[in-house]
Amino acid sequence: MRIGVFVCHCGTNIGGTVDSHQVAEEAKQFPHVAYSTDYLYTCSEPGQQEIQQAIKEHNLDGVVVAACSPIMHENTFRRTIERAGLNRYMFEMANIREHCSWIGEDKEANTRKAIELVRMAVAKVANNVHLHPSYFDVNKRVLVIGAGVAGMQAALDCAEGGLDVVLVEKKSSIGGRMAQLDKTFPTVDCSICILGPKMVDVGQHDKIKLYTYSEIEDISGYVGNYTVKIRRKATYVDWAKCTGCGLCMEKCPSKKAFDYHNEGVAYTTAINIPFPQAIPKKARIDPKYCRQFTKGKCGVCAKVCPVGAINYEMEDEIITEEVGAIIVATGYGLMNIEELGEYGAGRYPDVITGIQYERLLNASGPTQGHIVRPSDGEEPKRIVFISCAGSRDLSLGRPYCSNFCCMYIAKQAILTRDHIPNSDVYVFYIDIRAPGKGYEEFVRRAQEEYGAQYIRGRVSRVYPRGRHMIVKGVDTLLGTQVEVDADLVVLATAATCAPGAEELAEKLRISYDGYGFYIESHPKLRPVETNTSGIFLAGACQGPKDIPASVGQGSAAASKVLALFSKDKLESDPQIAQVDESRCIGCLKCAETCPFGAIEERELRDGRIVARVIETVCQGCGLCTATCPPGAIQLQQFTDNQIIAEVEALCQAWKERSSG
Ligand SMILES: Cc1cc2nc3c(=O)[nH]c(=O)nc-3n(C[C@H](O)[C@H](O)[C@H](O)COP(=O)(O)OP(=O)(O)OC[C@H]3O[C@@H](n4cnc5c(N)ncnc54)[C@H](O)[C@@H]3O)c2cc1C
Ligand code: SF4
Numbered sequence: 001m002r003i004g005v006f007v008c009h010c011g012t013n014i015g016g017t018v019d020s021h022q023v024a025e026e027a028k029q030f031p032h033v034a035y036s037t038d039y040l041y042t043c044s045e046p047g048q049q050e051i052q053q054a055i056k057e058h059n060l061d062g063v064v065v066a067a068c069s070p071i072m073h074e075n076t077f078r079r080t081i082e083r084a085g086l087n088r089y090m091f092e093m094a095n096i097r098e099h100c101s102w103i104g105e106d107k108e109a110n111t112r113k114a115i116e117l118v119r120m121a122v123a124k125v126a127n128n129v130h131l132h133p134s135y136f137d138v139n140k141r142v143l144v145i146g147a148g149v150a151g152m153q154a155a156l157d158c159a160e161g162g163l164d165v166v167l168v169e170k171k172s173s174i175g176g177r178m179a180q181l182d183k184t185f186p187t188v189d190c191s192i193c194i195l196g197p198k199m200v201d202v203g204q205h206d207k208i209k210l211y212t213y214s215e216i217e218d219i220s221g222y223v224g225n226y227t228v229k230i231r232r233k234a235t236y237v238d239w240a241k242c243t244g245c246g247l248c249m250e251k252c253p254s255k256k257a258f259d260y261h262n263e264g265v266a267y268t269t270a271i272n273i274p275f276p277q278a279i280p281k282k283a284r285i286d287p288k289y290c291r292q293f294t295k296g297k298c299g300v301c302a303k304v305c306p307v308g309a310i311n312y313e314m315e316d317e318i319i320t321e322e323v324g325a326i327i328v329a330t331g332y333g334l335m336n337i338e339e340l341g342e343y344g345a346g347r348y349p350d351v352i353t354g355i356q357y358e359r360l361l362n363a364s365g366p367t368q369g370h371i372v373r374p375s376d377g378e379e380p381k382r383i384v385f386i387s388c389a390g391s392r393d394l395s396l397g398r399p400y401c402s403n404f405c406c407m408y409i410a411k412q413a414i415l416t417r418d419h420i421p422n423s424d425v426y427v428f429y430i431d432i433r434a435p436g437k438g439y440e441e442f443v444r445r446a447q448e449e450y451g452a453q454y455i456r457g458r459v460s461r462v463y464p465r466g467r468h469m470i471v472k473g474v475d476t477l478l479g480t481q482v483e484v485d486a487d488l489v490v491l492a493t494a495a496t497c498a499p500g501a502e503e504l505a506e507k508l509r510i511s512y513d514g515y516g517f518y519i520e521s522h523p524k525l526r527p528v529e530t531n532t533s534g535i536f537l538a539g540a541c542q543g544p545k546d547i548p549a550s551v552g553q554g555s556a557a558a559s560k561v562l563a564l565f566s567k568d569k570l571e572s573d574p575q576i577a578q579v580d581e582s583r584c585i586g587c588l589k590c591a592e593t594c595p596f597g598a599i600e601e602r603e604l605r606d607g608r609i610v611a612r613v614i615e616t617v618c619q620g621c622g623l624c625t626a627t628c629p630p631g632a633i634q635l636q637q638f639t640d641n642q643i644i645a646e647v648e649a650l651c652q653a654w655k656e657r658s659s660g
């Protein structure tokens with residue numbers, strides 16, 4: 001075999017602490033190496049051309065590039081050698097950047113390690129075989145999970161691009177958090193006025209099949225061919241008949257049901273339509289509060305409903321949909337206010353959350369837009385906003401920034417002074433984060449034009465005194481203690497992952513971070529992709545994000561799906577597991593281990609049971625190969641022989657060094 005070795009300097013990234021030239025010189029001595037050189041930037045266009053030229057000039061049939069992480073560049077180099085006529089799997093990468101130069105200062109030791117990594121890669125490529133992808137059909141339908149502004153944007157863009165979309169939302173209406181907001185920063189335009197028409201577009205689009213009050217039960221399959229089971233939860237109202245007239249709501253005697261849309265600042269009826277602009281505008285019974293369910297008698301709604309839509313016997317329904325790609329847009333949650341004991345949250349009615357305040361400001365909210373104190377319904381005159389309530393707080397396990405609070409506090413401060421011009425508004429902050437377009441100017445407006453008094457410092461305690469709440473903190477700029485006598489305290493509580501985010505991630509087999517936010521494939525280069533092929537992310541499910549960023553990501557995810565579906569056939573990676581049927585004893589331990597359900601049982605003609613790998617489902621993780629007792633299942637390109645060749649190359653080097 002004739003192998004070429006190309007050692008990269010990556011400028012000083014590698015060259016600063018690894019002698020790339022020496023690595024290339026040493027590699028000339030390794031078995032099968034016909035050509036070896038070093039280059040300043042191997043991934044650059046001239047760098048790739050040099051590889052292609054060397055393949056031709058030196059008649060190479062295998063290539064090793066010693067450079068950075070294969071996650072970044074393996075595909076780039078595979079394409080490079082393919083353009084020069086080699087099979088793309090006759091390629092190996094030695095990661096001498098992350099594994100050598102970036103982790104040690106000792107140039108000599110790093111260089112030695114780099115030489116050994118190259119030696120192993122050469123031994124491996126000498127044992128590589130030509131692999132060829134197979135091709136499979138794509139089902140050009142897309143599933144979008146979550147119908148907040150990000151999911152709706154993604155669904156609309158996909159539908160406008162000609163795709164059939166299945167949109168699943170767990171609440172009874174689409175709209176997400178944005179439907180709860182009053183105005184939006186930095187333009188202070190009415191949230192539902194811009195969202196409402198989009199919601200109607202989603203509801204009426206003939207390419208969007210909408211399942212609200214529904215959740216994902218199970219997902220199986222692979223990119224291009226996913227099977228999704230959706231649980232349509234019982235609403236106890238036949239939505240095909242319900243006209244959204246609201247008569248049932250009017251007459252329902254159970255009027256103390258928790259009002260999710262209004263974040264509990266008001267009550268609703270057991271049968272309810274969440275808000276006037278809801279899409280679909282259909283009623284749903286909350287059985288927790290319904291007298292028919294809790295007491296076994298009532299039936300008022302069934303009696304008054306003019307179209308006979310009430311059905312107390314309704315049960316959940318499981319529906320199956322086939323799609324080729326999935327966009328996850330499940331948004332965020334908000335931390336439980338009771339975790340913020342020092343602010344009296346959850347104990348005192350006049351300490352509320354930002355989202356509750358949003359509902360009080362809203363003209364179609366429970367107070368018709370009048371700001372009132374929950375304790376006595378009076379108009380507050382002094383309102384204190386506390387930012388970073390739970391965010392950027394290591395003691396609560398949430399060191400991250402919730403991203404939009406600084407901005408919505410500025411918005412709420414402006415709106416407060418609009419609603420109650422003679423009010424005093426105080427904002428306690430740690431620092432102000434306003435990096436978006438027009439954002440810094442907006443915060444300045446809150447301070448200068450609207451007179452919001454910003455106090456830099458953390459609040460240590462909030463407690464009641466008479467009819468007021470005392471907010472005690474430090475002004476770190478003046479170095480003094482501050483005490484504000486407030487009528488109402490608004491906490492910018494931390495954004496968390498959406499409830500159930502981790503369970504959904506397990507079903508989708510996508511990764512999530514320690515806080516439950518979904519992890520993108522690469523933070524800079526693949527921000528809306530996940531590591532599972534065909535599954536994309538949009539909006540705040542990936543981390544707290546404001547509306548412009550969520551909408552942008554919704555469109556970006558849609559464009560990824562459209563690009564994926566632009567091909568009629570998809571290519572499968574041939575680096576998957578393969579069963580040697582003559583050695584397989586049919587114990588199916590591999591099937592038990594496989595996290596993707598990629599192994600099934602197969603009966604041979606002689607009645608023997610063996611394992612069979614479903615090519616399109618296998619993700620090439622290799623767990624099965626480590627499990628199989630007789631070693632009958634091998635991962636293509638990572639076979640025992642190839643791994644042993646690498647280990648032997650390393651041992652050989654040690655042997656030579658200790659004997660020399
Ligand atoms: C008080 C407050 C004020 C704000 N004001 C502004 C503002 O003025 N301007 C601005 O730019 N941003 C503002 N924001 C931020 C804004 O709310 C977010 O940027 C936006 O809602 C993110 O949209 P999203 O679609 O990613 O998530 P969401 O709005 O959270 O939507 C996600 C949707 O997914 C659904 N879902 C969740 N899990 C599942 C599941 N398993 N299956 C099916 N469906 C699921 C949810 O029910 C929801 O409908 C504010 C936030 C708060 C808390
Ligand atoms: S049965 Fe009675 S309590 Fe239940 S939703 Fe209908 S009207 Fe309300």
Ligand code: SF4
Nearest residue numbers: 594618619621622624
């Ligand atoms: S390598 Fe084995 S365990 Fe991993 S996905 Fe493929 S069949 Fe399943």
